Amino acid sequence: MQPLTEQQIRRSFVNASKGEATRASIPDLDTIDWDALDYLGWTDAKRPGLSHVVLHLDDAVRGIFLRAAGSGGQMSRQAICVWCEDIKATDNVRMVIAPLAGQAGRRGGTIGTLACADFACSANARRAPTR
Ligand SMILES: [Zn+2]
Structure with missing residues (x-):
């Protein structure tokens, strides 16, 4: 994926307030191998129950706040x-x-999915086939 700046990431979150986006921990972007990623996902260093995913979508940068379901979500x-x-x-x-974006999210609406806990999807997709 194309490298992103901290400002692009903070502005990308569609389901968080400006304050939440400002408080989100951002990983060290200089150490990221962008060519190896289809999306950037990380656990918030300050709030371990919270994680973030950012990707290029339809010529824009889109980011979402995610939280683990239940106790740890494992x-x-x-x-x-x-x-x-x-x-x-x-x-x-x-x-x-x-949380859903906008009014639906403010009313408590959410959507869930199953995802790799360590956001290793890109590495999984690039792993050589095994027999
Ligand atoms: Zn995955």
Whole structure:
């Protein structure tokens, strides 16, 4: 993916207030191998129950706030990540919840999906086939 700046990331969040976007922890962008990523995902260093995903979508940068579902959100059984659909990396998949944007989100509306807990989807998609 194309490298992003901290300002692009903070402005990209569609389901967070400006204050929340300002308070979000941003990873060290200079250490990221952007060519190896399809999206950038990370756990918030200040709030471990919160994570963020940012990607290029329709010529814009879009970011979402996610939180783990339930206590830590760890699945007790194996599951397949909806984003990378990797059938080998099934033991570190969790349910994540995103508040909806706008009025629906302010009323408490959310949407959930199963995703790799460590946001390793890009690495999973690039792993050489195994036999
Ligand atoms: Zn995945």
